[in-house]
Amino acid sequence: MLKLLKSYINKRLRFKILIALILTSALFMGVLIYLGVNGYREDVLNKVTRFELELADLTHAGIKHPMAIGDMDAVRQQLRDIKTATKGIEVYITDADQTVFYASHEETVGTKLGNLLADAELTKTLSNILSTGADPRRPFLQTINGEPYNLIFHPILNEPACYNCHAPAKRVLGSLVVRQSVAADYASIASLRNRYIMAGALGVISLVVILNYLITRLITRRVRYLSDKVTQVAEGDVNVNIEVRGEDSIERLNKNFNIMLRHLRDRIEYANSLKRGISDPFFVVDPDLTITYMNDAAAAITGYQKEEVVGKMKCWDVFKSNLCTDCSLKKCMATGQAAEAERVRCEITNRHGKIVPIEASVAALKDAGGKILGGFKIFHDITARVEAEKILKETAAKEEEQRRYLEGRVDNLLNVLDKAAGGDLTARVESLGKKDLMDKLADKVSEMFERIGSLIKQTKRTANIVAQGTNQISAGNQDLSQRTQEQAATIEEAGATLEQMTANVSQNAANTMKVNQLAQESVTLAQEGTSVVKETVYAMTEVWTASKKIVEIMDLVNEITFQTNLLALNAAVEAARAGEHGRGFAVVATEIRNLSKRSGEAAKDIQNLIHDSMAKIEESHKLVGQTGSSLEKITGCITAVSEAVSEVSAATQEQSRSIEQVNQAVTDMGDVVQQNAALVEQLAGASQTLAAKAALLKKLTREFAVAGADEDSIEEEPLTPANLTGREKRGTMPPVKKPLRQDMLQKAVLKEISPEEADINMEEGFEEF
Amino acid sequence: MEEQYITFYLDDEEYGIEINKIREIIGYRRFTRVPGVKDIVKGMVNLRGVIFPIFDLRLKFNLPPKEYNKFSVIFVVEIAGRVMGIIVDTTSDVISLSPEEILPTPRLSPSIRTEYIKAVAQQGDRLIILLDLERILDEKELEELDATA
Known part of the structure; x- marks a missing residue:
């Protein structure tokens, strides 16, 4: 039950504030009441004490003379008058042995005052006073039958006037004791206290009611409004608008919240623009590799419609890549290296069974706390490039072959030319009958050697002729x-x-x-x-x-x-x-x-x-x-x-x-x-x-x-x-x-x-x- | 009574002119061409202050034109009181002809009109066509020459 209440209170801001307020005001009221009642009580008790002391002094002054002249009746009469004049006040006069000589209540004369007091403490105090003669000048409290009494002890000292009857050696002749009931005084104090408490409680309650109303109106309702909107946002609806009516801190909070929302929308739009702006085939998966987004280009390559894929199919079912067993996307998400994109080249099989070579980059998507939310993959069709690379390779091979062929031919030619340089013109470059440039070159070189040969022959012949001719x-x-x-x-x-x-x-x-x-x-x-x-x-x-x-x-x-x-x-x-x-x-x-x-x-x-x-x-x-x-x-x-x-x-x-x-x-x-x-x-x-x-x-x-x-x-x-x-x-x-x-x-x-x-x-x- | 002739050649034919008709024989020299006159008049020559027109006898005789060279000769003659020059291929000789050597005008090819051929002379095996200078140019040509002068 208490727990339930606690949790209920925990959920209500208003209650928390109220409880705090009640506690604070109650404490404040308590202190106020305590101070007021206490002051009053002390005041009343002081008055009573002063009255009692005065009474004791007056009584002592009144009896001093009759006692000095030995007029006992006058003393007794005076005491009786006190009894009638006052109410609830008892006056006792004892000798040094605590025996009551005179009393306002005459039935007690002759008894030991100690017995009358029936309190060891008080008796001891009285004995002290009687032995020392010191006047304590303060009241002593005694409760009899649940009723409070104030006691004043006043010593009666030996004076020269008293030497008629008493030896001057005696210092203390006896004591004068006044006892008064203070129950009425205490009752008035209690009634005052009760009134204070009542007023305080009323004040606290009215304060709570007013505050509750004000808090509800000025804070709780507006906070709840904001809270509802925030809840909406938290549930994913970022198209929330909060009305701003004033300029206090809650309204500023609303305003800032609006700004924050706008930023949030901007961010989301930015991310969406990015996503939409990617023209290369592109898709996003959740951590279970279910496709959550796929753009048109990707859909076109795979042959599926976007609607039948998004949120329904796993990426391996859609792409059927040869690397699906060693999925780079999964690895990327597992390692959590979201920022690190790696390029992977693989082949995918689309819905119609066509194999498309692609080059892909993958990366993991993380939230602010580093939790993996999913991953995405950008890829593009590299059929043309693969084709081009293939052609390039073939061309290179062909060129290599051609080069080797040419080198061979040129080596041949060089050998023959070397021989020719050494003077041997009989060597010939073999023609492979390909009718290409090298063959033509070979033919021409052969022809040249043929010609040079014949020229040399002719020259030899001519030289002979010249020799003859010279003659x-x-x-x-x-x-x-x-x-x-x-x-x-x-x-x-x-x-x-x-x-x-x-x-x-x-x-x-x-x-x-x-x-x-x-x-x-x-x-x-x-x-x-x-x-x-x-x-x-x-x-x-x-x-x-x-x-x-x-x-x-x-x-x-x-x-x-x-x-x-x-x-x-x-x-x-x-x-x-x-x-x-x-x-x-x-x-x-x-x-x-x-x-x-x-x-x-x-x-x-x-x-x-x-x-x-x-x-x-x-x-x-x-x-x-x-x-x-x-x-x-x-x-x-x-x-x-x-x-x-x-x-x-x-x-x-x-x-x-x-x-x-x-x-x-x-x-x-x-x-x-x-x-x-x-x-x-x-x-x-x-x-x-x-x-x-x-x-x-x-x-x-x-x-x-x-x-x-x-x-x-x-x-x-x-x-x-x-x-x-x-x-x-x-x-x-x-x-x-x-x-x-x-x-x-x-x-x-x-x-x-x-x-x-x-x-x-x-x-x-x-x-x- | 022998008469003296100066002979000259046009192609292979030898022609003769009475020596008295000739004022002077000069070698070919540059002459000033006069625009707008008939072909026969080749131009003007200034010989020591005397200015006279010259014409080409080849053209007159309808012979094909021949380029002038340093052996071309200009005869300075007086025809009908006018001084003029006649260009011929080359000069040859001074000959004296006796009357019996001069033969009456024969019939010649129609290309050479006979009115200005006075006679034909024969000396040894040479045959010389003697020209009558006075008739060599007709009235019209003379007028043209006058106009040029």
Whole structure:
């Protein structure tokens, strides 16, 4: 029963507060009552005591005189009066032996007061007082028949007035005892106490009632409201809203509780967003591995509907993974390493029996206390990746095979090339007939070796031929020398014909001389250079170039001849205009025309001869050039073969050398141009000479206008007969010993012509007409 | 009475002009082309201050044009009181022809109109076509030349 009450109270906050309040106020009231009653009691008892003491003193003072004079009756009367005047007060006067002499109640006179008192303690106190004479001045309590009495002991001391009857030696004559009942006083005290208690109890009860009402209204109801809401929340309903009506601490609590709830909702929404936001297949299980959540992606992979799985099926039934016996999720939950996610790769079998490879991460879910609430698993379909890895592996294997194959082929090739580097060209790279690049390479290498081999063979053969040829050349050089002599002769012929020209154009003679010298030099060169074929080629090129130059000179000569002819024609025109007076001049003009005509014919002869010579030179040049070039080719070939391994670099060097040769040839050509320049200068000399002749003609004409023609002046520079052949002249010419170039460059023909002669030109000649 | 002719060549044919008609013979030189005139007039030449037009006899004779070279010759002549130049392939000679060497005008190919061919001369095995300069250009051509000058 008490327990039940206790538990009931324990459940009610209001009762607890009330009980505490009651206890506190009762204690407070008790103390108040106690203090009030006690004070009152002391006050009453003090009053009684003071009254009794006064009574004792008064009584003592009243009886002192009658007793001194021995008037016993007066004493007795006084005591009787006391008895009547007061109520409940007894006064006893004893002698030193405690025997009552006088008493307000006369029946007690003569008795021992000790007996009357019937209290050992009090008797002893009285004996003390009687023996010592000390006045205690305080009341003594005695209870008789349940009624309280106050006792006052007052000693009666011996005084001089008393010496009539009593010996002065006696110090204490007796005692005066007052006894009074204090039951009434005690009763009033008790009634006061009872009133106090009643009032206190009433106050406490009304306090409790008021407080109960206030607590219920201000606290309990609101706390219960909050408590109900909290209970709702605790049961999982977080969509609770608590009304806030004021600003006291409970309302603040409500407000904060609302805020807390909002945070809670935010947290839950955050977690849900996270859960929903995971696009990879994802599911959550409770500790028994029953699926509590599964997203669409996971459902799609497994082939189940979410509704038939969530809360109903175990995860192994849904996924049927090959790792279900060693479930990572279970392990994770067992170890409780919630934060540690591990990636596992496995295969699952879905509802339709399809095996899907996945990669999964698992983690345990814990509450704040570390208790495992379940676990979750995120996984994704790695079919494509697995496929890709498979393909990658296959490709790698294939590549490895290909690489090994290629290495083998290249090793083969290297062996053959090594042999080739050592000079053995018989080795061949075997073709596997695969028609791939390596086969092509092998074929090409074989072909290259074939070619190099045949080149070497050919070179060997050619070398033999060259050896023979060299002999032949040394023999043939004799022939060549002869032929060169013939060439020289031809050139000499040209030279001779040029001599003829010199008769008309004196500078031409010098050129012809030089041509002759050149020819002889060529002969000498040819004789000297039986072993130096290149020099011969060079010399012949020189001869050929010189011949070409002569052709060019002949062009100029032709032009000059033409100009001379023009002059002559103009002279004829002028002579015709002069009529009879111009007849002589016409003859001169005719002569000049004849001269120029003959010059022209001679030039044509020379040109023909030179062309003939050049044709021959070209033929010889070709022969010698072929020999030279074949020799160079052979040298080139041998060089190329000797550097068979680095064929390309050798070829490049060859090329650069060839380019250098071409450069050299270009330089040579430049030199030749210089020679041309020299020749042109010579020709300029020649033309100036011709101009001088024109001037002479002019002079003659002028003379003629005054004094008539002087035909002899034409003979001033006799012409070399044009019919004199080069062959006839050749014998007189010394053989050419030096290359033409230096010879020509050293000569500056122009400087030999006097400035006077140089000033004359054709145009000025015409102005005279 | 012998007459003197200057001969020249157009291709292989030799032509002759009376020496008296010729003022001067000059070598080919650069001349100034005049835009917008007939082909026959090649351009203008300034010879020592005298400016005159030149024309190509080949074009006149409807012969294929030939590139001028250093042997081309310009005859400076006076035709109908005008100085002008005639370009020919090349000059050759001064010849004296006796009257018996000059033959009457033969019939020639229709490509050469005969009105400006005075005669044909024969000397040894040479055959020379003698030209009448006065007739070489017709009225229209003369007008054009005047316009050019």
